[in-house]
Amino acid sequence: MTGIRELAEHLDISIGTVSRALNGKPDVNDETRRRVLEAAEKLGYVANQAGRSLRKGATGIIGFMMQTGHDITGQGDTFFMRVFDGMQTVLARHKLDLVALLCSSEEDPDAYLKRIVARGFADGIILSATRYQDPRFELLHKTKIPFITLGRSQTDVGQPWYDLDFEGMAEDAIERLVARGHTRIAISRPHGDINLGHVFEDHCRVVLARHGLELDPAHVYRSGPNEPGGYHVAQQVMKSRDRPSAIILLNEATVVGFYRGLQEVGLKPGKDIAVIGQYSPQAQFLNPVLTCFRPDLRALGIALAESLLATMPDFAHHYPDAVRRRLWPMILIEGESD
Template identity: 65%
Template sequence: MTGIRELAQRLNLSIGTVSRALNGKPDVNDETRQRVLEAANAMGYVPNQAGRSLRKGATGVVGFMMQTGAQITGEGDVFFMSVFDGVQTVFARHQLDLVALLCSSEEDPDAYMQRVVARGFADALIISATKREDHRIDYLASRNIPFIALGRSQTDVGHPWLDLDFEGMAETGVARLVAKGHRRIGIFAPLDNTNLGFVFIEAYRKALEQRGLPFDPDLIFRAHPNERGGHDIAHAIAAMPPGKQPTGFILTNELMTLGFYNGLYEVGLPPGQKFAVISRDSPQAHFLVPKLTSFRLSLRDLGIALAEALLATMPAYAAHYPLGVVRKIVPLELVDGDSDMPVSTG
């Protein structure tokens, strides 16, 4: 196995220069860095990670904490896999590795986070599914561990975050359905205190008020964010008295759409014919009939932005990403479909 000394001798460079080039240090010019990386690849150089970690107090690993379990991800979640692809695209530039840290739905996320940190498993962390009040944020800040949040929270330590534009989804979705004659518009909200639920409900309330429509708590349907949750909501709608049922619905979770469609067909409210649906786009949604009116964004680009914003806060990489502390709401594009027909007058 090729070592760093042999690599340095082959390139006629000092071991220190080769080491700094491999670790993405800003004091190495791009030409030298590229030369080192190409030679390392050609010679099959693999760093001694254990020794490297002991010397540097670093692991070269960034952890992405996410919760798992059937009630959360259902039969599969392509959201995070696409985000991971973007994140690792950035980390590969600096020979960093992304590791998914899977917190069981039966485990306390705070306790899991503290265990991960105590083991010194990663140099930095990405957290997701942020809560209204999120103790993980305070904990990471108190330990001076670089991190970024995928999602906002009222717990604010001046940390970087990216979040989807849930306010925009509420405003655009309500405006579109109201323009088509809908006056009773239902929405999904999580069962727990995930912050996106609070953000979306408040934006939904404002969008209704701006159009002179009352806010009805009975039109907020709480369920698990998976296929079963969408299916259950459809049946809950059908069980309501006819005059109380929504005629249109906005989903913020792409996993729920398949179950929601199926449930609507089962209860005699076929989407696009007797019931209007707007949801998030996903690869599976492309096979739905009628075509889903959806909010779309590039999850890979989201992952790239997430990784670059994290590295911007880490001294070893900040020169590559002079972004400061990134706090950004990521817009989504509305894609026309056939699932949100005008309200029936029959």
């Protein structure tokens, strides 16, 4: 691999002259520029991006912070991979790279982000697994690092955000179940203080109240965002004294585990208990076919990247019409499970 030093030695001219010729500076005569460009092509010159980034005061990296206890365990190979694909499609246009910043479930996410910020690791940050109160927002705002959040929070510093429309999911699912005669409706939501759980539960209560119904606290099942979590929810439902007649599973990965838990005791979704969930690629193999909500995750990734770049001075002019904040729609796919 030929670098700028080898190129300069081959041409017997200074590194500075070679650099200015390669970067199109006007103080290099046409003949020298021609020689440099021809030699660069012939010798396979490759620019030292690390050095270039250092000179520009930039890393060329966009970091996506993920908490492994909330993200990777439940959805990493499906949900986030589709979002990442859309994001990198946009970032590649500008020779930027997307890097996952993996915070262990055993580490404080605020301390982890402080360490990343102190190292100057990334030019921009995407935060996921947003909490009801989230100090990370204030940290990035104070340090003036461009960032966007995949999820909302009661902490709000004016940053752009995108979030799945969990209110819309609650609205459509509850209305659908009530129309089918269900009055004992249960929900699942994540453990901990993840904000989407608050948003979803609160709106379920609002829609139920509209019909003179309440969400029984015993019918709010907290679970891990994975198949074992769904299996555990099924076990809890079976133990319930006043078993719900319907359930809405918030996390896509819990559905498979929930189906398995029902099948082990001889119960069938759609017959013994109505089930509505969020789409996953595995859902197409479930029997009966799951009634579910499906977002376009690749398009969400594209929108996230464009909205983030619109806040960064070097790229903002490319995305003058980028939407700063949006609830991302989820389409209802009718199945046979409800």
